[in-house]
Amino acid sequence: MSDLIVLPLVLPLFGAFLLPIVMRTSISIGAWIGPAILAYGCWILGDQWMSGTALPFSLAIGGFAPPMGINLYIDSLALLFAFAVQLLGLLFWPFKIDQETARRQALMLLLVAASTGLALSGDLFNLYVFYELVAVATFGLIAASGSSAAYASTIRYLILSGIGSVLTLLGIALIYSQTGTLNLAHLAQLAPEQLNNKLGLTAFLTILIGVGVKAELFPVNTWAPEVYATAASRVSAFLAGLVSKLALLIILRLLVLIFHQPEAVQVMLVLGILGVITGELAAWRAKDVRRMLAFSSIGQLGMIFIALAIPEQGGLLAVLALTFHHLLIKSGLFMLADGWGGAIEKLRGAAKRSPLAAAIFVLFSLSLIGMPPLPGFWAKFTLITQLAAQTSPLYLIGLTVFLLATVIEAAYLFRLAALLYGPAAEDTPIDTIPKPAGLSLATASLFGIGLLAAALFITPVGDLLSHVAGQAANADLYINTVFAGTGGSQ
Amino acid sequence: MRNLTSLLFAGGLGFMLLAIASGLDFGAPPMLVGGAIQSTAPQETGATNIVTSVVLGYRGIDTLGELSILFAAAAAAGLVLGRRHTTAGTLTEGGFVLKHGGAMLFPLLMTIGFYIIFHGHLTPGGGFQGGVILAAAFFLPLLARPGARLHHGMLSVIEGFAGSSFILIGLAALSEGEAFLQPMLVQDTLGQLVSAGTLPLLYLAVGLKVGAELAGLLSHLAQTESEV
Amino acid sequence: MTLTPLDELFLYSGITVLVALLLGRRLPAGWMVTILYGIQLLALMKMAPLGYGGEPISSALTFEVMGQSLSWRFDALSWYFALITLGSALLSSWYACGEWEQRFRQSGGNLWLFHLAMTLNVFSMLILLASGDLLSLFIGWELVSWAGFLLMAMAGGVATKAAMRYITYAMAGAMAIFGGIALVYVSAGSLQYEAILTAASQMSTAHLWMLVILFGAGFGIKMGLMPFHLWQAPAYAETPGPGSAFLGAISSRMGLFAILLVLVKLFGIVNIDSLKIPFTLIDARDLLAWIAVFTIIFPTFTAMKQNDARQLLAWHGIGQGGYMLLGLVVADAMGAAGGLLHVFNHATYQAALFMAVTAVIHRTGTADLNKLGGLVVRMPLTFMVLLVGIIGLAGLPPMNGFVSKWLVYRSLLNEGMPLLFVAAVIGTLGTILSVYKLIHNIFLGQLRVEHDNVKEAPWSMMIPMLILTAIIFITGLLPGIPLAWVASVQQAVGLPVPDYTLGGVESASGSLDMIWVIGVLFAGFGIGALIFYFAGGRSKRVHQLDNYAGGHFLTADVRYQYSDNFYAGLMHLIGGWYRGSFLWLEQSVKSLVEFLSLGMQGLYRRANAEFYLLSTALFVIAWVVI
């Protein structure tokens, strides 16, 4: 059964390769391939979760024992992420049928496969490959929206992310030169002796900056506003919601397993604080919805980086809570932006045109700023208690910045909400006020329902997250799981 | 001012990295994984070219990912450049040498390409290198005769089947109860052409896919548009 | 699971919200909601022993989330505030039923939203009041903030702007509290009140300072304490009539409740007293006292300048909050009793005043003090309500405001704080002046032509007002009734309790018995009437316009009443120096954010992302390597 876990990773690739051929013969059949594969992937992963197979376990690809071959490491966290990838891939599926359907859907399948790979893989270079695949598929999907601005933003994103991958590759080369292995578990074993030095730190930092491009780490996140403003909403939703979190996952794994140096954490803390400051402040003045969401996303990820900088397990819990919360919210908000994407001023009175959308927006906003019964509050509560418990004054600065940023966030989100519920401008008839498309609205409502469900069942959700965090924070468990069959690395 | 700063920054970064890198023990790599692979690879995969056994065996999924990246890049480039309104227009007609040389080179390049692919597990070279040569073979006529059109349909069919057969070979191992992409049919005839089990098949798939992909990409780039 | 009385209260309150949500679009919704408030009040009465020193009642509802346990309970403090909350909700809702509702609906108001917002406010306030630990306190706090936002913002236009401003302030406050909670959690290891109580005595001075500042600022924002008071008046004034009566009566008192609970009960006023400010003679408690005094003075004088009746009342609401805090901070038996009693008293007359003004708006369509006058002949009952209300507001006998203010003054003198006393009296002076403006400009003087056929307020509005009037007078006459509740509150939060009687307070330094006071007062009136009568006094009715000025007979369409720009001369004397300084402060914070935001946008808009990457890589690696 557990061998099948490789299918959600491979089948989308398979589908992507075959899609152009099938589409050539029959578009109607071809259009079903992607959703079917993703639904199957969801089913396999869900089944895996339900069947209660002992997690975590490790799966050697090609039957080669881990340090030599590549292994997939499946713990609750990876499984959750993989499931989220497949599900969101399904929800954000580009259904539009036109001349380029085959290519667009193939790219989407590739994106899903690569994201699943990022969630599951246990090898540093393999992660790099999937990271690049995510990048290329992303570029294609962003550019697919076809506007000139989309091309321009794509090339800027591409170049930035290209430098990022060069730096990542450099970091990988440094690590390999030092240790002679790239398996994360193996590295985790060797790290205390071999990577606990300047070289290890440099390698981590180059990887951090490289991967940070996708994770919207300040200051390599300047691509985000323009890309989110030009790409199709579904793509933006997938990027802001999921891909950034997967990049975070890489950093999280590296931190937990390999790099325990306090300097590594401090760098992230400082960059995270700067990210929060710049993102939230820039969002304050944003004049169109998408860019506002993009800046807010930068701020939110800054918060997650601050959380990531907390060394204890509680910090990890905060990271996970914030991550999944933001995943849900930002995806939903970007779905709303499909149709509401234009200038904020144009949305005057939009609540009358589409009350459901406005209500969902308010719900998301409330959760985003941490209104108590909603899950966002618990995520933020976990974060601030952890932050306050740290002794270094830098964390207190982080706490202060975090709190102030929340105020600013509330101000701009509710400025928009007030606009939505306010009267329409005199010269605009109500029919001309933009309105989210039906499908997007339905998807957004789905996220809203998910959010409410999480709020309702916050106790089990919280327990689940604590369990997941506990598993993810346990480096020894990781090592032992990966090397269980071989009884050691040597 | 900014130019100067950037230059200084880049130089400084390089210098610091150099300082870091000079701490490495150059020329004596730890060979933890590499050493282990060297000693077991010939038995496990049956390939004498150990790089090949790493590329297709130990790190097979990397290669799959890499193929996907190439595919994604080609698909994305296709999406960006589009198919409409393209004719191979402004290329000037190739001269006599180019035309006939191209015609003569085509079979030669094909042979070389396939040779490299099939000997990938024995000698340097393999699917990628061979694939590039195949692509060149397909592309050359286009350069020589601007009017000629590459058969895009054909290419994409080759590409799709090559890619999916890579995965199918991997899945076949899975259905045999082994791990995904586990090498099968390894004979004990190290050094022979038919020795490495499924590896040459995988490399063939890689080569065909790379060749088709790149040829398609090149022809996309070579076409000029009438809509400009 | 057995339902405790507290659970029943929550249940009824929840049902009220549901009724408003589901049936709110139908017309009798107002009555249904009112009746449900009544039922809630009855449920609260089941817990009446709490008001007389009974044992706290816990809710069966508890949660365990992420290692935190949440619980809810009622003690004397909660009960006292809940009583005021439900009372004002009941009367405001009653007031809204009938004619006001119809008018509101005709003018395009969303009645459903109004009822929903009101019920949500009440529900969330009950949750806040019942909080059994800091976390549930914060949850209730946020709920109250957002429910208030809903009620304030629903009128649209100016109201939405005011509500936006409110929510920004409220979020800032909430975040201060949130930070404070995090610090408490770290030092106490738990958010249960018991754990905090034990931890508070061992906290370092710096820690305690930080907590006092964070919580003080957070709760103070809700109360409208001095530097953070700007949001309150516009927000309350723009709320639809009965809503403003309700909000004005109780909403900002939630801040006082939280201050009582956290600063006074948990941290202990003694601990706060020990926080000295270096190089000065004052400590944190003095600081709070002075903030309270300034909160009395400045908003009161700002109120004097208002030309909108609702704005005037709302500004007073801020100032009156200062008296409550002042009394509490003095924290001796009488002062604390005065502060707490003032919560009740203020709720009664503030609600009555807002209702009276709303009634005037209902009949005349305006609350602009420059466009009213002489209404006493058309709306005598409303005039009476307003008169009683302003006597209470000004703190004059025989109304209840006098009692609480007397207690505060008395304790200021007892504790030897003459400066504070003088300052508080200055505040009262401003109050008297400005409430005179209110009653004069609305009811006295010349009736405007356009108001010639104005009628008395409808009975649906009148009855709640009269009930409030009666309460104001009765509790003025017999302050012992609320003082009993106040005493048990003081006991619950660990403050000394005064000796109270039915008519007032007894103490060594001076007693108060309102029965005597009022008796003497009315006796004086009676003697005056007798003298007037026996001296042959006769009255003669003349028409208001039966007169002449400057050699001309008067006509109804010429204004000869001095009401436009009332107190212009006085304003000229005192105004100017403090005017707008807080606005300037607020504006400059906003500009700073705006400016920074512009800078950040520039940062992200520039095309040199690669340069950022390069320099970050350089600095980060340099920091590590070197």
Next chain:
Amino acid sequence: MMPEISLELILYTTALGLISIGLAGVVLSRHLFRMVLALVIAEAGANLMLVLAGYRWDAVAPILTTLGEHPPMVDPVPQAMVLTAIVIGVGIQALAVSILIRIRQRYGTLDRSQVAERMDAEIADTAGIPRDVSQESPLGERPLPSLPDSTVEIRGGHS
């Protein structure tokens, strides 16, 4: 037989030098095509770095020429990874130039700042935002914000 320091230095300098030159090129170029070229160079540097990670003194290429005993070989793993990285690089490069072609078609320029400016303008246009400020114009030229609403009640009532 002569593990000299100089060889090591030369090779690392080459690899890191290529990366630095590439980085500097990306930052300094004003032309998008040249930025792509610079990226290619930086990638080449990273590849070299990776190959260096597997180099071993006096070893042979990782290909078995004789069965049984064989001399020490260099590490094959980095070589396999470099193979992958090179192909990835060329894929991205192809995508980049095809996007460049489109940009050139639409905007008529490949100058970095001009493209950025046009993109900003286009984003603002599609969103429907009037572009009040160009990013070059100083702050002082922006219109002043209107007076706050709160000044109204200080001035006395709302009329």
Next chain:
Amino acid sequence: MTQIELWMVMLLALMVLSAAVMVLLVKNHIAAVAAASVVSLGLALLFVLMRAPDVAMTEAAVGAGLSSLILALALRRLGLWRVDGVKTQVNLIKAKGEGHQDA
């Protein structure tokens, strides 16, 4: 590694680095592409010396061959295929103090 090889490495390194600088400095785009392919070629030779024949082959085929071909084709379609360097209007690295900077 013999002395000759050492010299070759040195020479190649010099060649690669100077070609890389050339890529950024030359005005003509064709020349830049050519320089880039020189970099790849030099690297391929270096890889041979580093005992990495597979990589060398790939680098030669992909880096020097294919990549240059792609870039050249792109140049043609970008309209930058001009042998005469003077005609290219685009400045590569802008001279200092000339008009607005994007910093």
